Amino acid sequence: MINIFKLSKDSIMKKVENAGFPAYRGKQLIDWIYNKSVFDVESMTNLDKEFKEYLINNIKFVTLETLKIIEDDKSETIKFLLLLGDRNTIEMVIMRYKDKDSSKNRNTLCLSSQVGCKVKCPFCATGTDGLVRNLKAEEIVQQVTIANSFLKKYDTKINNVVFMGMGEPFFNKDEVLKAASLIKENYEISSRKITISTSGVIEGIKELADKELKYVLAVSLHAPTDRIRDFLVPINKKYPLNELIKACRYYQTKTKKRITFEYIMINGMNIWPDDARQLANLLKGIDCHINGIPVNSVSDSEFERPKKKDIYSFKKMCEKYGLSFSIREEKGTDIEGACGQLKNKERK
Numbered sequence: 001m002i003n004i005f006k007l008s009k010d011s012i013m014k015k016v017e018n019a020g021f022p023a024y025r026g027k028q029l030i031d032w033i034y035n036k037s038v039f040d041v042e043s044m045t046n047l048d049k050e051f052k053e054y055l056i057n058n059i060k061f062v063t064l065e066t067l068k069i070i071e072d073d074k075s076e077t078i079k080f081l082l083l084l085g086d087r088n089t090i091e092m093v094i095m096r097y098k099d100k101d102s103s104k105n106r107n108t109l110c111l112s113s114q115v116g117c118k119v120k121c122p123f124c125a126t127g128t129d130g131l132v133r134n135l136k137a138e139e140i141v142q143q144v145t146i147a148n149s150f151l152k153k154y155d156t157k158i159n160n161v162v163f164m165g166m167g168e169p170f171f172n173k174d175e176v177l178k179a180a181s182l183i184k185e186n187y188e189i190s191s192r193k194i195t196i197s198t199s200g201v202i203e204g205i206k207e208l209a210d211k212e213l214k215y216v217l218a219v220s221l222h223a224p225t226d227r228i229r230d231f232l233v234p235i236n237k238k239y240p241l242n243e244l245i246k247a248c249r250y251y252q253t254k255t256k257k258r259i260t261f262e263y264i265m266i267n268g269m270n271i272w273p274d275d276a277r278q279l280a281n282l283l284k285g286i287d288c289h290i291n292g293i294p295v296n297s298v299s300d301s302e303f304e305r306p307k308k309k310d311i312y313s314f315k316k317m318c319e320k321y322g323l324s325f326s327i328r329e330e331k332g333t334d335i336e337g338a339c340g341q342l343k344n345k346e347r348k
């Protein structure tokens with residue numbers, strides 16, 4: 001049995017034809033899955049009995065089970081707890097950005113690439129238990145499928161994908177790149193709408209650059225010095241800032257693409273005036289944008305969200321030094337929106 005979500009549309013067509021069915025059956029199957037978000041073979045009404053039997057006996061469809069969905073009042077943030085075949089669980093989040101002009105509405109899916117994470121950033125609930133296992137490409141792709149299926153009720157689809165949920169994507173690089181390519185082709189989401197967010201795994205950044213893959217690169221920077229970053233992103237001990245920034249420059253020279261730096265804002269820790277100055281020095285000459293993210297407190301966390309005035313004064317200081325800086329209000333703080341929170345809560 002092969003999982004359909006590890007196949008490109010071309011491979012689905014070939015498989016169907018090799019099994020002796022006409023090409024239009026392959027097209028019908030693709031239409032059910034990728035346009036209609038229907039995965040139950042019995043509900044694929046225009047397929048004949050023989051083809052349905054072939055599918056039931058040879059193809060696996062969605063293998064992830066939705067355990068829980070939490071939607072905020074405005075239906076802007078929808079969080080999912082998903083059960084994998086081996087009983088592990090992962091999370092994904094849909095973030096809906098509505099515009100006055102509905103043609104500009106965006107639906108972003110923040111998906112997971114691993115069960116747990118070995119990076120163990122102290123502000124993140126996912127890292128608490130370390131890494132359990134990598135996700136397979138088809139388990140990553142299915143997250144888009146489940147999200148689209150949910151969004152049918154709003155007559156819309158996912159049009160942005162960020163690898164920013166549970167896990168460090170570049171510690172599961174091969175499956176993540178396979179999944180990104182399948183998402184791009186099968187869901188027709190262009191590379192510039194697929195973001196790979198890394199905690200700073202240099203080999204991954206270099207591979208994106210060398211293969212000239214046009215995905216958006218986001219780097220969780222979170223601090224302007226090794227002293228603070230060693231603590232906030234422990235992987236910094238292996239990939240210190242000077243090497244990380246060198247890799248980012250290399251990436252930009254090769255791809256000419258703007259880089260996003262994520263910067264978690266923690267009261268009393270990394271938003272002092274001197275941090276803004278050092279950040280500007282560090283990123284000098286890189287075409288980049290900084291996403292400031294006020295920390296979303298994990299229960300029992302030692303990290304405190306800064307006051308609004310301190311958040312905006314840090315932004316202002318960064319801008320004074322010439323940095324492009326925006327503040328991303330974490331969506332879903334009222335629904336355990338931060339990565340790993342829902343899973344941990346359910347487990348308790």
Ligand code: SF4
Binds near residue numbers: 119120121166
């Ligand atoms: S923030 Fe990302 S890299 Fe850090 S522990 Fe959480 S999932 Fe892993």
